[in-house]
Amino acid sequence: MSDQPLLRSLKEGAAFQGFLLAQEAAYKVSAKGSEYLELKLSDASGDLKAFLWDVRAIEGDMDAVQPDAFLWVKGAVTSYNGRLQMKLDKVRFAADVEVGDFSRFFPVSARPVPDMLAELDALIASVEDPWIRRLLEALFVVDTDLRAAFAQAPAAKSMHHVFLGGLLEHTLSVAAMADRACGHYRALNRDLVQAGVLLHDVGKTAELSYQRSFGYTDAGNLLGHIALETDWINRAVGKIPGFPEDLRLQILHIVLSHHGRLEFGSPVLPKTPEALLVHYLDDLDGKLEVMFRAAQDESDSGSWSPYHRALDRMIYRRRWPKVDPVEK
Amino acid sequence: MSDQPLLRSLKEGAAFQGFLLAQEAAYKVSAKGSEYLELKLSDASGDLKAFLWDVRAIEGDMDAVQPDAFLWVKGAVTSYNGRLQMKLDKVRFAADVEVGDFSRFFPVSARPVPDMLAELDALIASVEDPWIRRLLEALFVVDTDLRAAFAQAPAAKSMHHVFLGGLLEHTLSVAAMADRACGHYRALNRDLVQAGVLLHDVGKTAELSYQRSFGYTDAGNLLGHIALETDWINRAVGKIPGFPEDLRLQILHIVLSHHGRLEFGSPVLPKTPEALLVHYLDDLDGKLEVMFRAAQDESDSGSWSPYHRALDRMIYRRRWPKVDPVEK
Amino acid sequence: MSDQPLLRSLKEGAAFQGFLLAQEAAYKVSAKGSEYLELKLSDASGDLKAFLWDVRAIEGDMDAVQPDAFLWVKGAVTSYNGRLQMKLDKVRFAADVEVGDFSRFFPVSARPVPDMLAELDALIASVEDPWIRRLLEALFVVDTDLRAAFAQAPAAKSMHHVFLGGLLEHTLSVAAMADRACGHYRALNRDLVQAGVLLHDVGKTAELSYQRSFGYTDAGNLLGHIALETDWINRAVGKIPGFPEDLRLQILHIVLSHHGRLEFGSPVLPKTPEALLVHYLDDLDGKLEVMFRAAQDESDSGSWSPYHRALDRMIYRRRWPKVDPVEK
Amino acid sequence: MSDQPLLRSLKEGAAFQGFLLAQEAAYKVSAKGSEYLELKLSDASGDLKAFLWDVRAIEGDMDAVQPDAFLWVKGAVTSYNGRLQMKLDKVRFAADVEVGDFSRFFPVSARPVPDMLAELDALIASVEDPWIRRLLEALFVVDTDLRAAFAQAPAAKSMHHVFLGGLLEHTLSVAAMADRACGHYRALNRDLVQAGVLLHDVGKTAELSYQRSFGYTDAGNLLGHIALETDWINRAVGKIPGFPEDLRLQILHIVLSHHGRLEFGSPVLPKTPEALLVHYLDDLDGKLEVMFRAAQDESDSGSWSPYHRALDRMIYRRRWPKVDPVEK
Amino acid sequence: MSDQPLLRSLKEGAAFQGFLLAQEAAYKVSAKGSEYLELKLSDASGDLKAFLWDVRAIEGDMDAVQPDAFLWVKGAVTSYNGRLQMKLDKVRFAADVEVGDFSRFFPVSARPVPDMLAELDALIASVEDPWIRRLLEALFVVDTDLRAAFAQAPAAKSMHHVFLGGLLEHTLSVAAMADRACGHYRALNRDLVQAGVLLHDVGKTAELSYQRSFGYTDAGNLLGHIALETDWINRAVGKIPGFPEDLRLQILHIVLSHHGRLEFGSPVLPKTPEALLVHYLDDLDGKLEVMFRAAQDESDSGSWSPYHRALDRMIYRRRWPKVDPVEK
């Protein structure tokens, strides 16, 4: 689809053909009892309503035209009361393999992946403790599959950093804050903290599915990301002869306890300062991302965001402006 | 200590010397300002109050005379208002190595360990599924250290089956009930259920310390038994080439979810019938053991047990008698 | 309606007239501003969408055409994009009395009611304790109205065993498991357990309404099934001279405590082994039924069931296959 | 014990012999290893510490000398640093039958029982609804055993109105407030409210034991007062031919729901205005009694009461003084 | 809009033009792909469905036609299957300033505002304590803006007394009940109670917005009414020289604690009898209003109200009839 235009670039009257992701798809019955298809189609640039008035123009299996499916469509852009929509002539289900590079259909991190990977590598290199550094290298450098997945996965299905690269972006943000915290609380073992930060969510690469829509894998639903990453850490440690047992326990403890409360899925409470810190900074970073996004949402101009279910509150969107230092 | 008499067998006037476990130990001050030592000493047969009126008769480190320590004592049994107690002449701390076989100091399962191990082996042999059987053999037969620990550990620190061999006794009881349940609910996969039953608490062999008093190990406090046994299962599976991934997920899921609720330390809820069954039968078996023990406690003759904190209730001790079938 | 065809047997083009249950009924406005009626009509074999394009063809009270009402309809089966639907010519509300035997409109237990009643009778006959047996006979044999209702009621409005005969099927399933449990935990009083099992939900015959749709009666909403059946047990006991008071207390205790937690509507916690067992087996049976149903649902082919609100989880539908014993 | 002096009237040097209730009783070991008995003895007027230095002076079973037992004691009042205590020469366990009228050993309501019963009768007589009036008469007038128990029972074991006559005093207080509330909320059915008020705690006469110390009966622990009184109401209704079923449901509903929340032991929530009112006024009256008692406790002169576990708070004891109307 | 007819008075065929409040407003697409506008329009007398089939007939900004907006409409009343609706020819957004007096669009208290204000003044005048009376006068008499707002605000956004004047009506109802309670519990300081009652919700005048639809202000969302009124009381107290500090604390304590539980937004629990009383009577009054409204709802004829989310229950609507005293 490399030569297909982005939805955001389309003008009224333009013809369009290509692949789009169906965010919504529903068969509806008109007043005359005839069935039509109403779609919401998207690429990474945005989305449009689209209508196919004669469902006989669907090629192949009608039932495959569903939310989360890729569709090949052909039609034209029309304008209705100032809003663009698409009137379709042809629709068919498109297999993943036809579509090629999915990244053009999904939201992605604002930070380029290579930059983030370089920051990850620098962070690992900065670890003084040789055991911890070797463990991190084994997982994030030597294991190229995991490295690739870590760079692509979102941080969550719906809560925060819900975009490709979100897991890495979130992890690096927590890591940067953790370094600042270690500068302040000098009794913290910074290397142990960073081990916990880098590993705390790495299991999400296998807990979540993010190839087409964002969801949970079978392993994610049955085990959860904490059990997944615990296993990976144990395997990696097993390949490092002489790895200290107390260190293994303390790293696993941070990972197991990082949700902070049993009812949030951590089987143990944080019982070391490093575990406590990782829990707080992880939680804070995720919630701040939600709040900043709510404040910056351009589709909304009110003082208050809509009710956010995961946070169980609305966000106040008005920001008290910073004072320019020179004005002081 | 093989030739030392059991506490329960002592009569008034008998001399005693040997090792006993200090369940309580406190230095107290008499009205004259002199310090004395008040002890509660036990072996597996029972316990006695004991007094050392002159603390200068303590050999070695006074501060080592603490609850949970073994002591070597010398004294005589006296009777006071019809109750036996011990008047001591000498007390000293005893290192574990002197004491030898600890099992004479602790409550033990009413079932002989060899019988229980035979039942375990028969259960494993009855598993039809070759993958599951190999996994169970690897852990409970091939790994002789784990097998030995599994036969010795208690099932909990204070909740239920708090005696040596209690873990195995509890596990086999759940397994027997599970077989009965599989006979009733025919859609259950019996082999998968038994895998879950046998593995659900095996991590307690490393979560709990039970060499002297019953407590938690560092690994137990930092990781919990669920994370410990999950690791062991993963390692054992890793050594069985071709072990099916979906089976691994389903077994781990039973283990991870067997506490039934997140706030009880399971990071996931039971999502398969087998996981649900193991959770219910495990929970039921532990609580029934508490109730039956309360009803049979000979030191108590009232209708109600004392308040049981873990169950948050008192137990009704009066049993409605069974009718002899022939009377019908 | 004895000669009316089942919905599942209808073919395109067939004419239909007869009674059907309206599961959904809504007046909608077409683009032209004309009102039409959209229905989902069902009998025990399935359901179909149906449309009446001219609402003036409704006979009698338009407002009586509502969900949960029986309707008499006349129309023809049409096919639209491969799906059958019904185009109606006439619709009218039908009083219950016209419809006759409701059982053709509702899901029913897969087990024949006479078989289940025979099993119930055998179970009661197996009770050795004469007091308990007389109590159960009084309620389930002598009281023919209760016996009939017990054979017809569903086990719940929406949670589990939601079909006619479900209450009896659920009760017998718990009873069979309870017998197995009593074979294992020999200290249990089996007759007392069976009294608890058979009586624990009998109040649902008056708590639920299940003549047309499944709901709650006034007594069900105001008192709940536990208070209802407690009353019935007290009345029955009152007619058995010399019934032992402690036995009455223990039976009522099982019934009152069988929800296991105060927040689930039990005014007391289970404080006897028998009460604990009934609570666990009842809860387990209901949840397993939900899980097995989810796994067997043919309308769904994914690995996961939809989110189940009462269980607060999705169910994993993939079953690890049993190994044929001979393959071992 | 009619001629035995009250504890509060004793002076230093006085001899004493008679029955007293042991609130505390403990055997202790002195510095010399001799055992002595330390008691706290009470009658309704107060309590004193007492010591028996030679336990051989105990007549009969030493182990029967326990908290909550009546004891017959002989000794003399001594003064120690300005506080009175009792030095005993003889102590023996006393059977209930010896002691006679228990009421001299327990706190009692400040209101005379005959006055309270007259108020109860007037309240019942004021009920206009003939069905409700007959029901109340059946329980509180015709059933003379229940009437007597209702006049003697405390309202709770430890929460509020913990004194003989407390149940009736509390009930009448709620009833008086309920009449005031019905005067304000005119849509309330006052007779229905009063039925709920008078019956809401009547089961406490059988839930609590209050012959010697305040505790729970077996029936109380196994069923709870709500189930007990529900049974009694059903029995009484059963003897009134033609009693309206809807009225029975509404009265039982008030009783069943009066704890207001499931986790407080009500199997249903209040769903009628009358049930809601009874719940609130009952709860308010009990908590106010606790607060007023805390404020008036003469043994305490601080601004704050001790922490009250049932209320989970301390009570502020300082009262803002009322202004005399004439000063205005 | 003084000469515009009320919706309830309109007959079929009548022409209408004037201002109405849009409770619902949605653009929909017809089967032909043409867009139409579907509205639900209301004034204080009721509401009607309305349709504008050609959206080009909208004057001005289409996007301003939203729920909660006032609209100027022109059209005619039609009848469809016995129900009235409106077919519109013209629609435009109307600014608040055009509409004038909003009160004709909203539900209002059944009690006339002047009557309620007179009752408020009498209540304040009845306060004997000069400090309390001066405080109440400062806020409710001297501060005429607050007095006006207090007479206009609803008591809540959606819970109870959701109509103009509802805050005052609710407050006076609680005050009347409080006087009755002080007559019964004589140890209560009635003036302190009334201070708490009158002030407990006064911050809702600034927490809620009720000029057009009922919602929360920014201050309401950020601070809540308790913090708002606490500030006002402090300011008013600050202007009364010599106001006793202990009285200030006790009044503020009632206000701060009146939600009764921390999880309901009170930062402290009620720790004085007066605070406890105000909490209970406030809560009771709000819930009773909901229940009485449910029972009197003429649009509903069933025994049960719809599920009420704030109360988490359905309300039983059937009232047991009062007996006429003379019939006794």
Place this chain on the structure above:
Amino acid sequence: MSDQPLLRSLKEGAAFQGFLLAQEAAYKVSAKGSEYLELKLSDASGDLKAFLWDVRAIEGDMDAVQPDAFLWVKGAVTSYNGRLQMKLDKVRFAADVEVGDFSRFFPVSARPVPDMLAELDALIASVEDPWIRRLLEALFVVDTDLRAAFAQAPAAKSMHHVFLGGLLEHTLSVAAMADRACGHYRALNRDLVQAGVLLHDVGKTAELSYQRSFGYTDAGNLLGHIALETDWINRAVGKIPGFPEDLRLQILHIVLSHHGRLEFGSPVLPKTPEALLVHYLDDLDGKLEVMFRAAQDESDSGSWSPYHRALDRMIYRRRWPKVDPVEK
């Protein structure tokens, strides 16, 4: 008491006379029935057990000798089995005014108060926003009473930073972390954050009493520190003409919401990024202080701290050692 030696400096045989704080004080009865006084006496350097064998040697009111009282004592240091204790000859209650400077009796911050005040001033001076800076200056610089109290108060009664100067030390630690967080999350308004940090606990100066022992004031118990500081902020804002209303709301919002959850006493949830940050950093700082203190407690040498009730867990005391950078 300037010339009185510190307890930690005393040797066996030393005579002592002076003021000490009674941490424990109990009258006990010896085996002979004679009463003696057992004390635990402290100054800021530590504590000692002390005994007065003849209570007639108490001067003045015996009942004034209570925990939390200052006592004047005279006696000598004795050694008993290697532990120092004090044998007293004279004891009397000492009024506060005699004792003079209390600070020698309490734990104090390890940071000198002048250093901390200088850091506070620098922080305020660094605020760019003129409104915020003026508000902070009004409270912390102009109000010298508040400034003095802010430098003396502990941060809590028992949770964390329980020492004189603890409130300021905690506040500055949060402020330093907040600056680091603002450097990372650039969208945060740093001045608004610092306003929230400096003000979030300032009410503790009036909520807590810390003159002798650490407890709550009446205002603290009745209103809580959040309501206290909210009032002070409102007063200070009221004296700054033109202070922006939105800024006032946002600052108060941070203060009101900083406990993060309603059940922890915040009447609103954090709804701005700044409020969220202050909540997290405040909570983190308090809990880390507890954990670091547990790890550094020299009186304890085990791997695990005692159970910490406020954190509901034990703390792992073993620290994984940092690697010296040069070793890398």
